[in-house]
Amino acid sequence: MNNSSRTNWDKVDSLTEEEIDTSDIPPLTEEFFGNSRWWKPVTPMNVIVQVDPETLAWFQSQGEDYEKKMAAALRIYAEAHKM
Template sequence: MPKKESNTVKRTLDLGKPPVLSAGQKARLDAVASMPDEIIDYSDAPHLPGAVWMKAATELPRTKEQITLRIDAEVLEFFRHTGARYQSRINAVLRSYVEAHKAHKM
């Protein structure tokens, strides 16, 4: 069977070398930056809970234990669509949650 061509374009952003912005782009960013939060329309932005654990750890621990875990199908699909190593990302989110809750108990 012939390989299906994808119309997905992948790009990598190097934070050390941000893209050059046009004068128009800079003007729009400056205009938004000067607006009070109450005026900005967030209706098209996805809902993100204000949880600290949303900032998942980037450094993953070396030792892991294999288990069977039941999670919602929607959650699993979300992580699977993020690509390879999705299980490690699930672990990173759970680790961040644990660390955030450890900090609150102290």
Template structure:
């Protein structure tokens, strides 16, 4: 079962930052930032077999190709959870 967003993304993309209504979002004060903690996901080195042309395409996109592959896998995972 796929989840459908009710957000009009096209209209939102055309809006400037000033046009976005944030009145229902509380401001984050000094206390929030004092208590905030940075949490970076733990990376694990793995061996994975990819089709040569797929890997070559990602490498041609430049530095950070492994991060982009991870981002795509995360998006796929999140789309298929729950």
């Protein structure tokens, strides 16, 4: 399998800001920024949680990063149940 690019990177690197065509990129509007949220990564904590074997087995079957997926599922649940 050949993964080499046929892009002329020297030409791309030599382009000035004015020469770059951005006409197909829509402008970022106030609506875009109004719908966005600032996200700051947090350091995860290690805790012990009792989980039934079937639930743990299901998450483990989802891949090596199953602990991250469990944490994401808990985060989604907590966000959905905030008052």
